Amino acid sequence: MKVQVRKCRFTGKIFEEKDLKKYAAHLKKLRIELAEKRKIESTKKTFKSWLTKEKRNIHHPDDIPAWFLKNQKTIMNGANAGFGNSPFDSDKFFGTDEFTKFEFTSIRYSKSASNSHVHPDNGVSNWCGKDSNKPTGYKGWTGHVSGTLKRNRTHSSSYPYGAALNAVGIKTGSGGGGNEHWGYGITLFLDDWPGLKAAIDEMEKEEIVNRLKGIK
Numbered sequence: 001m002k003v004q005v006r007k008c009r010f011t012g013k014i015f016e017e018k019d020l021k022k023y024a025a026h027l028k029k030l031r032i033e034l035a036e037k038r039k040i041e042s043t044k045k046t047f048k049s050w051l052t053k054e055k056r057n058i059h060h061p062d063d064i065p066a067w068f069l070k071n072q073k074t075i076m077n078g079a080n081a082g083f084g085n086s087p088f089d090s091d092k093f094f095g096t097d098e099f100t101k102f103e104f105t106s107i108r109y110s111k112s113a114s115n116s117h118v119h120p121d122n123g124v125s126n127w128c129g130k131d132s133n134k135p136t137g138y139k140g141w142t143g144h145v146s147g148t149l150k151r152n153r154t155h156s157s158s159y160p161y162g163a164a165l166n167a168v169g170i171k172t173g174s175g176g177g178g179n180e181h182w183g184y185g186i187t188l189f190l191d192d193w194p195g196l197k198a199a200i201d202e203m204e205k206e207e208i209v210n211r212l213k214g215i216k
Contacts, residue, residue: 043081050074051168052194059199061141061188065102068168072099075164084163091160094151099161101148104186109200112137113187118171120191139190139200145170146183169193 007014054071058064068075076093078084119125120138129136149161161182165172169192175184190197 039077040081043077047074047078047081047083047167051078055169055193056195056198058193058195061104061107061143061196064170064188065104068102069099072164075167076160079160079163079167084160084165084167091158091163093160093164094155097149097151097155097160099147099164100150101146103146105144105146107141107143109141110137111139113140113142113189117173118187118189120189121169122191123189139197141188141196143186144175144183145172145186146181148181149179151179 054067058067076097080092115123115125115135115137116127116129117125120140123138124134126134126136145165147161149159156179159176159179159182161179162172162176162184165184165186169188171187171189171192173185173187175182177183188196190200
């Protein structure tokens with residue numbers, strides 16, 4: 001007796017003719033997986049340059065929450081592509097996810113923001129400043145971020161918001177919470193945010209000029 005089969009040209013998996021529904025379901029799932037892989041590969045090529053360009057136009061921390069919400073899908077894709085450095089594979093975003101709240105509070109500028117736990121991408125950490133051969137801090141803004149990530153109940157047991165923050169260079173300290181209510185202490189190192197750095201550099205130059213004028 002001759003048995004007709006279908007062979008998936010992508011995976012090599014064999015389906016008998018009586019299992020056409022399973023074959024169709026297999027192809028549908030595979031198409032979704034391949035589309036996601038293509039998206040990730042595309043994001044890996046473009047996210048870093050996009051982010052650098054965007055950051056040049058952000059001159060104050062107050063600009064970041066609205067910018068983050070506006071560009072959240074691009075940021076989610078960046079986190080899914082590995083830019084958020086999440087240690088858990090389950091911490092990924094899905095198409096129905098949406099940040100509905102994103103707020104900064106108690107934001108303050110510091111000429112020596114702590115690098116005990118976090119540091120700029122081009123810097124180093126120094127626990128409590130104990131290593132005299134390393135910097136004891138970097139210029140930056142410190143404060144707190146809180147938000148809400150609205151997502152389908154089937155994904156409620158994973159928490160990818162931290163990966164999104166890290167993907168754009170919002171360095172997180174203590175905090176956490178569920179998707180509906182989460183918050184962290186944060187540091188925005190100037191070395192990671194060229195627009196913020198340019199604004200502070202200009203302000204400090206003006207202060208020096210004004211002091212020199214006062215001396216005269």
